[in-house]
Amino acid sequence: MRCDASRRTIALTIAALFLSLSALRAQDLEARRAVLVISVDGLRPDALSPERTPAIWNLYLEGASTLEARSLEPHYTIPNHASIFSGLVPQTHGFLELSDPGDKILDGSLFEHAHAAGLRTALYIGKDRLRFLNKPGTLDRYVLSTSGTSDELVEQLLEDFGVEPFDVVGLHFAEPDTAGHSHKWMSPEYLDAVAKVDQLMAQLLDGLSALPVSERLFVILTADHGGFASGHGGTSREEKTIPWIAWGSGARSAHRIESDVATYDTFATAIWALGLDMPPGTEGLAVSEAFAEAPVYVLPGDFAPDGVINLSDPIALLSYLFVGAGAECVRAGDLDRDSNVTVSDGIYLLDFLFRDGPPPPHPFPTCAPTSTYGETCIAPCREARPRMPFPEEDEENEEHEEHPPVADVAPDDRFGEPAEPHHAQ
Numbered sequence: 001m002r003c004d005a006s007r008r009t010i011a012l013t014i015a016a017l018f019l020s021l022s023a024l025r026a027q028d029l030e031a032r033r034a035v036l037v038i039s040v041d042g043l044r045p046d047a048l049s050p051e052r053t054p055a056i057w058n059l060y061l062e063g064a065s066t067l068e069a070r071s072l073e074p075h076y077t078i079p080n081h082a083s084i085f086s087g088l089v090p091q092t093h094g095f096l097e098l099s100d101p102g103d104k105i106l107d108g109s110l111f112e113h114a115h116a117a118g119l120r121t122a123l124y125i126g127k128d129r130l131r132f133l134n135k136p137g138t139l140d141r142y143v144l145s146t147s148g149t150s151d152e153l154v155e156q157l158l159e160d161f162g163v164e165p166f167d168v169v170g171l172h173f174a175e176p177d178t179a180g181h182s183h184k185w186m187s188p189e190y191l192d193a194v195a196k197v198d199q200l201m202a203q204l205l206d207g208l209s210a211l212p213v214s215e216r217l218f219v220i221l222t223a224d225h226g227g228f229a230s231g232h233g234g235t236s237r238e239e240k241t242i243p244w245i246a247w248g249s250g251a252r253s254a255h256r257i258e259s260d261v262a263t264y265d266t267f268a269t270a271i272w273a274l275g276l277d278m279p280p281g282t283e284g285l286a287v288s289e290a291f292a293e294a295p296v297y298v299l300p301g302d303f304a305p306d307g308v309i310n311l312s313d314p315i316a317l318l319s320y321l322f323v324g325a326g327a328e329c330v331r332a333g334d335l336d337r338d339s340n341v342t343v344s345d346g347i348y349l350l351d352f353l354f355r356d357g358p359p360p361p362h363p364f365p366t367c368a369p370t371s372t373y374g375e376t377c378i379a380p381c382r383e384a385r386p387r388m389p390f391p392e393e394d395e396e397n398e399e400h401e402e403h404p405p406v407a408d409v410a411p412d413d414r415f416g417e418p419a420e421p422h423h424a425q
């Protein structure tokens with residue numbers, strides 16, 4: 001709200017007073033969660049059990065989870081990994097390939113958004129074909145398994161975290177898909193591969209639990225697709241049904257998720273868990289059921305939360321910085337999006353109010369979701385973002401489709417050959 005000249009004088013006087021203080025208090029935002037997204041290639045939920053996969057089963061029981069989540073059509077590795085990490089349906093992100101997508105690179109990934117927000121990002125993968133997630137300048141660490149097995153990925157991740165943890169991590173286990181193509185889904189060999197992933201999960205969680213990062217770790221474990229016989233790509237229940245488990249810091253405990261969840265919701269859920277602004281155009285939805293506390297919405301710039309931007313906001317912000325006044329939602333004051341609330345944010349607000357400066361950032365004048373982690377934000381205005389139509393498939397025509405001819409199938413997808421020996425930073 002623009003104010004009159006006398007209020008402008010008051011505001012500028014106050015600003016000058018605060019600016020005259022020599023010691024600037026740059027207030028870091030509360031510590032964020034660290035988000036670990038684990039995709040188990042080709043994992044069918046009915047392969048999980050307390051006996052075969054005790055570590056994953058424990059996450060399932062302790063966390064917010066469903067064994068009825070869905071892959072998106074086409075039910076292949078590349079389209080669904082692009083959805084997991086972009087929040088878009090395959091028809092939107094355009095990665096529809098069954099085989100290697102060549103030089104194509106995914107824009108707007110979880111890693112790109114997190115990296116732009118100043119977070120540290122890492123990706124550990126078991127298939128070279130997923131290198132389309134490695135957009136230059138968006139990953140602080142990129143590791144492709146040189147042996148085609150996941151053991152070295154887990155070992156490397158733990159070693160890296162022992163030095164300095166990342167804020168956003170993708171971890172991909174390739175083995176179940178490989179075994180499914182070679183020996184059929186649900187064969188003894190496939191179930192052994194799932195059990196091996198579980199042992200690695202136990203090793204990973206055990207290793208992470210010894211580190212301070214464990215207190216702020218939010219884990220999502222899911223899959224890209226299921227499988228039937230020796231393939232996937234059809235629209236049968238076995239091919240499209242996947243597990244989806246959220247566990248750890250801020251995740252709801254022992255909750256069975258009832259809402260629809262699909263691969264592209266993982267991106268939105270991770271963005272929410274990190275307290276980042278939801279990128280415009282995101283098609284998946286954060287799985288709000290997965291959180292212990294429903295995320296709240298706040299108007300960017302509304303530091304003294306009352307639903308409008310007025311003089312009370314820069315006053316509250318500067319009082320917070322310089323005289324130790326409390327704040328109900330610190331993140332609402334990060335107007336220049338540098339992950340800090342500093343005097344420059346107060347000046348930004350004063351410029352907007354009194355000197356026709358730029359407005360608060362997106363999505364002003366509507367509200368932004370803000371992390372509940374470490375902050376108690378009140379929510380004077382809320383908005384419910386409607387879900388994009390959940391992709392519906394013709395349930396009556398579910399079938400195990402004929403899979404593409406061998407020539408169209410990448411060797412490591414069909415026969416489980418290990419990825420090219422290659423190790424990239």
Ligand SMILES: [Zn+2]
Binds near residue numbers: 077178181232413
């Ligand atoms: Zn496959």
